[in-house]
Amino acid sequence: MSTLLMEAARAEDAALTLAAQQGEASALGLLLERHRPGMRAVALSLLGPGPDVDDVMQDAALAALRGVGEVRDPAAVGPWLRMVVRNRCRKVLRSARRTEPVEEVPLPPLLTTPERVLDGHALRDWIWTAVEELSPALRLPVVLRYFSTGVSSYQQIAEACAIPVGTVRSRLSQARTALVRTLEATAAGGHEDTRRRTAASWLEAHETLAAAERGEFGKVVADRYSPEVSLLSGRQRLGGTGLLLAGMDLDLSAGVRQRPAHVIAGRSLIVWEMDLINPPDAPDHCPPGVAWIMTLDGGRIDRVSLYHTPRPDPVREDVAA
Missing domain, CATH: 3.10.450.50 (Nuclear Transport Factor 2; Chain: A,)
Known part of the structure; x- marks a missing residue:
């Protein structure tokens, strides 16, 4: 029975991942909801209790939003999400030990501006809607941080926006909280969509077998x-x-x-x-x-x-x- 349950869970993960890769934000919200305990356990094991854990969880959610299209094995999205958390934790631990100065601000190539990155993203409609709901002061830092290919460090964003690094951190924290709350809220709609699809599929299964007979x-x-x-x-x-x-x-x-x-x-x-x-x-x-x-x-x-x-x-x- 445990093997069957594991296979069913993997199949559900695969279905949600494929849906997220095709632009369904609610599917990503459901994935994050399903795997939140395991993701948080990884963060706690590496960072210990404290506010850094919550920051890493939010950061990992936005990293998943940006990178879910790169998941090659949709059924293994759980390990991928935990790896995202682990990588974010390591960044926190490294930054606590040392700070690397940036000599100059490398501008992104013409073909890889944040706008082009977002336009090519499967979840672009949801992302643009969510980002546009942020205040102008929060909007640019979060786009540069999570979707730019060349202006993404705190120092680079500070210079590009002409604000102190401390202000960048504060604005990113506010924007991250708002975006993650919006993303998590899509899970409620996702549950309703899943219920409707599942009910329709139950009916189709019965009708298929009846037709076969x-x-x-x-x-x-x-x-x-x-x-x-x-x-x-x-x-x-x-x-x-x-x-x-x-x-x-x-x-x-x-x-x-x-x-x-x-x-x-x-x-x-x-x-x-x-x-x-x-x-x-x-x-x-x-x-x-x-x-x-x-x-x-x-x-x-x-x-x-x-x-x-x-x-x-x-x-x-x-x-x-």
Whole structure:
């Protein structure tokens, strides 16, 4: 059971990460909410109790906002978030030991101004809206700090804005607090979106199975799946539409039925966990369950990977000597 729960959690992380990478701020808010205990534990272990922990948590949230598009394994976003916190903590520890002067202010190249960085960001609409809600005094320092590629240190921002370094720190603290609160508030809307998607996906799972039992699975595949859909085992492609239809027909002909047990529904990833109900005369025909792991492209399912739940180990009875 613990393995299944871990797989479900990884699938949920993957769905939220992919949604965040496509510009859904509420998905990032939900990720930060899910992983906040682990992130905070890392900060506490490195910095100990104190205000630095809260600062690092806020800084890490904005770093995640900026860098979530770089996550290569969406299911491993938890370790990535904890790494972000760890790196921020190390910066705090280094800055406490020494301060490196900056001889000159390196201006960002023409093609990598903060405006261009933000315009190329998947979450640009949400970011610009949130940034525009800041006062003018807070807006420029936070854009330079978190989205500039060449004017991001406190000293550089101070010189670019013609204000003392202490003022930069104060304004960044205020801006960071405001932005993180806004980001965290999106989680509430994210919960509602997730609930709606999940409810719709539960219904779709039941309707898909009912259609299959009526002999109409082919119509479902034609309506909902990409013509180039791939059926996978791990990373290996086994076939396409023909194999999907043949596999369903084979199970139904053998008397095997599926019953939805759990649903995870993101915008680009859906997981249906099914109980497999074998016929009475062949109780071992199929494993106890299967997960349909489906990715979407343009609203249509383009990949289906089937993961069968391993059969439980037979119970070993101790034999008295």
